[in-house]
Amino acid sequence: MERKNITIREDQSEWIEDQGVNLSQLVQETIDEAMPPTDAELAAAYQENASHAAEVNEEWSNVSTEANDRLGDRPNNE
Numbered sequence: 001m002e003r004k005n006i007t008i009r010e011d012q013s014e015w016i017e018d019q020g021v022n023l024s025q026l027v028q029e030t031i032d033e034a035m036p037p038t039d040a041e042l043a044a045a046y047q048e049n050a051s052h053a054a055e056v057n058e059e060w061s062n063v064s065t066e067a068n069d070r071l072g073d074r075p076n077n078e
Helices: 010-019 023-034 040-070
Strands: none
Touching: none
């Protein structure tokens, strides 16, 4: 882990002390929130959502098939 020095105002320093906040953790969390997700984080999120996406796809596929069965084939606009 790399060390960096930051400068904060006196009132900020007092607030941090009063709140019992870990300044390093606060800065790291704030930077993490501002950064875009990594490829590994995106891949993990897609994997976590894969089964739900497949279920939704199946549901909408069934709805589309049912609609086609009730409405018939699309008319040709020729």
